[in-house]
Amino acid sequence: MSGDPILSVDRLSMRFGGIVAVNDLSFDAERRKITALIGPNGAGKTTVFNCITGFYKPTSGAMRLTHDDGHAIQLQRLNDFRIAKLARVARTFQNIRLFPGMTALENLMVAQHNALMRASGLTFLGLIGAPSWRNAEQAAIDLSRTWLDRIGLLDRADDAAGNLPYGDQRRLEIARAMCTQPALLCLDEPAAGLNARESAALSELLLSIRSEEGTSILLIEHDMSVVMEISDHVVVMDYGVKIAEGTPRHIRDDPKVIAAYLGADEEEAIAVMESGT
Numbered sequence: 001m002s003g004d005p006i007l008s009v010d011r012l013s014m015r016f017g018g019i020v021a022v023n024d025l026s027f028d029a030e031r032r033k034i035t036a037l038i039g040p041n042g043a044g045k046t047t048v049f050n051c052i053t054g055f056y057k058p059t060s061g062a063m064r065l066t067h068d069d070g071h072a073i074q075l076q077r078l079n080d081f082r083i084a085k086l087a088r089v090a091r092t093f094q095n096i097r098l099f100p101g102m103t104a105l106e107n108l109m110v111a112q113h114n115a116l117m118r119a120s121g122l123t124f125l126g127l128i129g130a131p132s133w134r135n136a137e138q139a140a141i142d143l144s145r146t147w148l149d150r151i152g153l154l155d156r157a158d159d160a161a162g163n164l165p166y167g168d169q170r171r172l173e174i175a176r177a178m179c180t181q182p183a184l185l186c187l188d189e190p191a192a193g194l195n196a197r198e199s200a201a202l203s204e205l206l207l208s209i210r211s212e213e214g215t216s217i218l219l220i221e222h223d224m225s226v227v228m229e230i231s232d233h234v235v236v237m238d239y240g241v242k243i244a245e246g247t248p249r250h251i252r253d254d255p256k257v258i259a260a261y262l263g264a265d266e267e268e269a270i271a272v273m274e275s276g277t
């Protein structure tokens with residue numbers, strides 16, 4: 001794929017002892033597009049995310065994130081905190097990681113903690129109520145409320161996050177990640193456990209983040225209806241390697257992809273496709 005990649009993964013490998021979770025993987029995620037990373041269970045998708053976001057140090061390979069101004073950052077050289085801060089990569093996890101006892105609004109304020117700490121002069125300006133601190137705090141509240149509105153939860157701002165319906169919690173996590181104003185948003189199975197109506201709301205939210213904020217999105221997802229509906233580009237992994245990539249329509253008809261999902265070999269998959277079943 002040619003174009004304007006925000007993320008270039010180049011020959012990435014990750015081993016755990018004898019297990020090769022990711023093997024010589026290369027792909028690009030285009031700027032202001034939605035790139036889906038799919039594959040059967042154990043294909044290595046989450047391990048790729050963990051390398052990109054600095055949870056794991058890859059065994060070998062490079063991951064370059066290029067900001068809009070052309071400044072490029074080699075992610076494999078940074079730890080997770082610096083990847084979040086300097087590269088502006090935000091992520092969500094397979095399981096919900098909100099603070100359940102805090103309100104929806106407070107969960108979004110927490111995401112802006114670092115910016116607020118800077119504005120508070122590491123608490124001193126906050127203690128004396130300096131105008132610069134008050135302005136920064138108001139801006140953080142405004143941004144939180146804007147995102148609550150975007151996900152349809154403004155009227156539940158003061159409810160504990162843990163009391164919200166599951167689909168709302170999923171969207172709140174994405175809103176929390178967006179409050180860090182990321183360049184690249186990495187979402188690990190955001191549609192897991194959602195019903196059809198909630199999946200549709202999620203797809204709508206992600207499409208609006210792409211079009212309104214212009215945020216680039218990298219998505220791991222098993223729900224093919226979501227993948228097919230919102231992805232600009234799909235990368236398919238199996239056993240740690242890339243087996244296909246292209247548009248959703250292209251990969252949907254690829255016998256290697258069908259074989260990987262069916263657990264069949266490629267010839268069987270072609271036979272299934274040709275029989276139209």
Ligand SMILES: Nc1ncnc2c1ncn2[C@@H]1O[C@H](COP(=O)(O)OP(=O)(O)OP(=O)(O)O)[C@@H](O)[C@H]1O
Nearest residue numbers: 016019020021039040041042043044045046047048
């Ligand atoms: N910390 C680890 N230590 C040892 N093996 C690991 C570790 N993390 C992942 N693996 C192994 O690496 C392989 C890829 O796992 P990974 O979780 O990346 O796959 P996945 O495609 O995200 O799967 P799923 O769709 O089920 O979440 C698996 O065989 C897994 O057991």
